[in-house]
Amino acid sequence: MKREEILLVYDHECPACHAYCQVIRIRDSVGDLRIVDAREDNAVMEEITSQGLDIDQGMVLKMGGQLYYGADAIHALALIGSRSGLFNRMNYWMFKSKTAAFILYPMLRFCRSILLKLLGKTKINNLNIEGNDKF
Template sequence: MSKEEILLVYDKDCPACDNYCQVVRIRESIGELKIINARESSEVLEEITQLGLDIDQGMVLKMGGVIYYGADAIHALALISSRSGVFNKLNYWLFKSKRVSAVLYPVLRFFRNLLLKMLGKTKINNLNSTGNDRF
């Protein structure tokens, strides 16, 4: 029996996002986590765009055909995460609560946007075809 493929779509050009996505682990019994760079064209990014979700404002977790966006994505990821290692324990502890995730996620997004602006990175801009807006 093959494991369910769980997709995590995020901005690989953001060092904070990239570090988070490289370190987070899910329980093996849940499935296999596949990391997708939102700056590269993919079927799941097209689906995200068709749903009107701005990837610049939130990561996406697709699991079991369901799309989780932003705070819901980080909350769902915490619930399926492994509890091994300090990072994964902390991730679970911080984001296991939907309410806490909803409060913390906008703060994290603010700092992500600030970091990208300081690094001179452009927005992904999946909802707009120009793709060169600065933060």
């Protein structure tokens, strides 16, 4: 039986996002996690864009044919995540509550925006929003 492929789509050029995606683990019983760079042209980015989701405002988790965006994505990752290792346990305890995820995620997104601005990175701008090329 083929295991479900779960996609985590994020900005590979963001050091904080990249570090998070390198250490996050999901339970083996859930499926196989595949990390996808949102800056690459691929089918899942086309799907994200067609749904009107701004990848600059949140990561996307695709699981079971459904897209989870931003706080929903980090909450879902906490629920399916492995509890092995300090980081994964902390991730679970911080984001297992949907309310906590919705409170904390905007703060993380704000810190990400500042970091990318300091690094001189451009936005992905998958929705082609005017004036949306810099953080």
